[in-house]
Amino acid sequence: MRSGSSRAAERPVGSGADRERVLAELDALATLLDSRWRIPFTRIRFGADALLGLIPGAGDAAAAVPALYLVWRARQLGVPASLQARMLGNVGIDFLIGSVPIIGSVFDVFFRSSRRNHALLRAHVAGK
Numbered sequence: 001m002r003s004g005s006s007r008a009a010e011r012p013v014g015s016g017a018d019r020e021r022v023l024a025e026l027d028a029l030a031t032l033l034d035s036r037w038r039i040p041f042t043r044i045r046f047g048a049d050a051l052l053g054l055i056p057g058a059g060d061a062a063a064a065v066p067a068l069y070l071v072w073r074a075r076q077l078g079v080p081a082s083l084q085a086r087m088l089g090n091v092g093i094d095f096l097i098g099s100v101p102i103i104g105s106v107f108d109v110f111f112r113s114s115r116r117n118h119a120l121l122r123a124h125v126a127g128k
Contacts, residue, residue, distance in 0.1 A: 019077065019125065022073060022076075022077065023077075023121070023122065023125065025073075026070050026073055026074075026118055026121065027118055029066055029069070029070060029114065030070065030114040030115050030117070030118040031047065031115075032047055032048055032066075033047045033048050033049045033063065033066060033067060033114040033115075034046075034047040034049055034108075034112040034113070034114045034115045035047050035112065035115060036048065044109065045109075046108070046109045047112075047114075048063065049063040049067070049094070049098070049108045049112075049113075049114065050105050050108040050109045051105075053098045053099075053104050053105040053108050054105050056101065060094075060095055060098045060099045060104065061095075063094075063095075063098070063108075064091060064094070064095045066114075067091045067094065067113060067114050067117070068088075068091060070087075070114055070117055070118065070121075071084060071087045071088055071091065071117065074087060074117070074120075074121045074124075077121065077124075077125065079121060079124055080124075083120060083124055086120065087117045087120060087121075090113040090116050090117050091113055091117070093111070093113065094107075094108065094111055094113035097111070098111075
C-alpha cells in the first residue's frame with residue numbers, strides 16, 4: 001500500500017495554494033541543483049548538478065533524476081506536451097554534455113537546466 005504523500009504526488013495539482021506550494025518546492029530543487037553555492041569572490045553560482053558531474057559515470061545520471069522529477073511535476077501542473085519536450089531537451093543536453101569529464105562540469109555551472117526549466121514552468125503558470 002502506498003503512503004498518502006505518494007498518492008498526492010501522483011494526482012494532478014490543482015490551483016491556488018497547492019500550485020504555489022509545488023512551484024516553491026520545485027524552485028528549491030532547481031536552486032539546489034543549479035545555483036545553491038557561490039564561488040568565492042565571484043558572482044558565479046553552482047549547485048549539486050555540477051558537483052555530481054565530477055563523479056565519473058554515475059554522477060550525471062544521479063543529477064538527471066531530480067531534474068526529471070521537475071519535468072514530471074510540471075506535467076502534473078498541466079504543462080503542454082510541447083513544453084515538456086523542451087524541458088526534457090534541456091535535461092538531455094545537460095546530461096549529454098555534462099557527461100564529458102571536466103568540461104561537462106564547467107558546462108553544468110553555466111547551462112543550469114533545472115533553473116531554465118523552472119523559469120519555463122513559471123512562465124507557463126503565469127500565462128506568458
